[in-house]
Amino acid sequence: MSISHTLLGLLETGPRHGYDLKRAFDERFGHDRPLHYGQVYSTMSRLLKNGLVEVDGIEAGGGPERKRYAITDAGITDVEEWLATPEKPEPYLQSTLYTKLVLALLTDRDASSLLDTQRSEHLRLMRELTRRKTHGDLADQLICDHALFHLEADLRWLETAAARLDKLAKEVRR
Amino acid sequence: MSATPTPSPAHAPDAAPHADGTSALLHAEGLHKTYGSTPALAGADFSIRAGEVVAVMGPSGSGKSTLLHCLAGIVPPDSGRVLYRGRDLSALSDAQRSALRRGDFGFVFQFGQLVPELTCLENAALPVRLAGAGRKQAEAQARQWLERLEVDDIRHHRPGQVSGGQGQRVAVARALAARPSVVFADEPTGALDSLNGERVMQLLTEAARDSGAAVVLVTHEARVAAYSDREIVVRDGKARDMSAMAGVA
Numbered sequence: 194m195s196i197s198h199t200l201l202g203l204l205e206t207g208p209r210h211g212y213d214l215k216r217a218f219d220e221r222f223g224h225d226r227p228l229h230y231g232q233v234y235s236t237m238s239r240l241l242k243n244g245l246v247e248v249d250g251i252e253a254g255g256g257p258e259r260k261r262y263a264i265t266d267a268g269i270t271d272v273e274e275w276l277a278t279p280e281k282p283e284p285y286l287q288s289t290l291y292t293k294l295v296l297a298l299l300t301d302r303d304a305s306s307l308l309d310t311q312r313s314e315h316l317r318l319m320r321e322l323t324r325r326k327t328h329g330d331l332a333d334q335l336i337c338d339h340a341l342f343h344l345e346a347d348l349r350w351l352e353t354a355a356a357r358l359d360k361l362a363k364e365v366r367r
Numbered sequence: 368m369s370a371t372p373t374p375s376p377a378h379a380p381d382a383a384p385h386a387d388g389t390s391a392l393l394h395a396e397g398l399h400k401t402y403g404s405t406p407a408l409a410g411a412d413f414s415i416r417a418g419e420v421v422a423v424m425g426p427s428g429s430g431k432s433t434l435l436h437c438l439a440g441i442v443p444p445d446s447g448r449v450l451y452r453g454r455d456l457s458a459l460s461d462a463q464r465s466a467l468r469r470g471d472f473g474f475v476f477q478f479g480q481l482v483p484e485l486t487c488l489e490n491a492a493l494p495v496r497l498a499g500a501g502r503k504q505a506e507a508q509a510r511q512w513l514e515r516l517e518v519d520d521i522r523h524h525r526p527g528q529v530s531g532g533q534g535q536r537v538a539v540a541r542a543l544a545a546r547p548s549v550v551f552a553d554e555p556t557g558a559l560d561s562l563n564g565e566r567v568m569q570l571l572t573e574a575a576r577d578s579g580a581a582v583v584l585v586t587h588e589a590r591v592a593a594y595s596d597r598e599i600v601v602r603d604g605k606a607r608d609m610s611a612m613a614g615v616a
């Protein structure tokens with residue numbers, strides 16, 4: 194999962210200090226793996242250098258965690274592109290898909306079109322596997338079936354999320 | 368009725384060229400349909416070419432079946448139009464439209480589609496007979512499809528005496544037996560377990576591709592949709608052609 198895009202997406206909802214950003218990330222996405230402060234600051238300095246964020250203010254007595262960051266127009270475009278680009282289908286995508294979905298809702302973007310785009314991408318790979326399966330021997334069939342069932346599970350999860358978008362949006366924006 | 372197939376009106380050589388200039392077999396333009404105060408279909412614009420297998424996906428109640436029924440001329444849209452080989456379905460007479468549904472279109476539905484009093488063979492031969500062929504010829508033609516779908520052995524059984532998977536294969540054979548140009552299938556594997564469902568899909572798409580028929584397939588299962596060439600997603604009555612979507616960067 195792209196930490197820099199996730200932090201950038203969180204910043205799109207409003208300027209935040211470094212420590213605040215880490216806390217927001219951990220609360221929403223860091224369940225099993227909270228961020229290190231070091232990761233936040235190295236990411237922020239890279240985003241700063243690339244013009245995707247700017248320093249919006251520094252609190253008195255300030256170490257690096259006292260800097261307040263704001264997203265730039267270029268940063269918003271970057272988030273937009275990331276959300277609009279489907280993930281390459283592969284196992285254990287769920288955390289990235291979840292992150293994208295929540296960020297799309299947080300930033301008032303069209304979450305169902307994100308789901309449709311991802312479904313399309315999954316189906317593209319599923320078609321390829323289905324063709325291989327149809328022309329292959331039993332071993333090919335079983336190998337392809339394993340991948341197909343996993344991709345199907347991803348998609349079913351996406352459909353379920355899509356069906357609950359309105360509820361999720363309310364909870365996320367609370 | 369004559370046993371010699373005569374070209375249906377929609378096959379006439381003077382058929383208008385396709386509106387957007389492509390070789391579309393079936394073309395939907397601005398389709399809308401409201402039942403009472405329920406907007407079932409709120410915009411559908413796309414084309415389907417001969418030999419293509421297109422999956423129609425989307426949540427329950429989003430308008431997939433309504434779209435299928437409009438495309439097949441079973442239900443008239445409130446506005447918009449469906450062109451089949453360049454001919455507007457709503458401009459045809461009722462008789463012409465039913466001739467089209469008998470001769471050019473084949474149908475597979477989720478259940479309850481075989482006539483219970485007829486044997487599987489008689490069921491599969493029915494559309495061929497309705498198109499004007501005699502019993503012998505129709506049954507000979509139907510048997511080829513029953514063989515291809517691996518259910519020739521149960522041809523003398525009635526639908527009540529066969530398994531769901533076998534019945535579904537007979538239904539597919541019936542849909543293909545009259546050599547339609549378009550097969551409309553609404554959740555054709557919905558009542559089957561996944562192995563049987565996939566086998567039916569494989570046989571349906573292979574047979575359709577071999578005979579150059581287009582397939583419009585409504586399904587909510589991704590593994591079934593994976594037998595298609597592309598998908599149309601319906602959401603709140605709006606149908607979107609996903610083949611225009613950008614890929615992974």
Ligand SMILES: Nc1ncnc2c1ncn2[C@@H]1O[C@H](COP(=O)(O)OP(=O)(O)OP(=O)(O)O)[C@@H](O)[C@H]1O
Pocket residue numbers: 402403405406407425426427428429430431432433434
């Ligand atoms: N004959 C009808 N009379 C009244 N309302 C209808 C009729 N057919 C469909 N509808 C309504 O139109 C909407 C779309 O229905 P449709 O059957 O097209 O959905 P669907 O996508 O096929 O759903 P499912 O996946 O459950 O089969 C629904 O709200 C449905 O209740």
Ligand SMILES: [Mg+2]
Pocket residue numbers: 431432433553
């Ligand atoms: Mg339906």
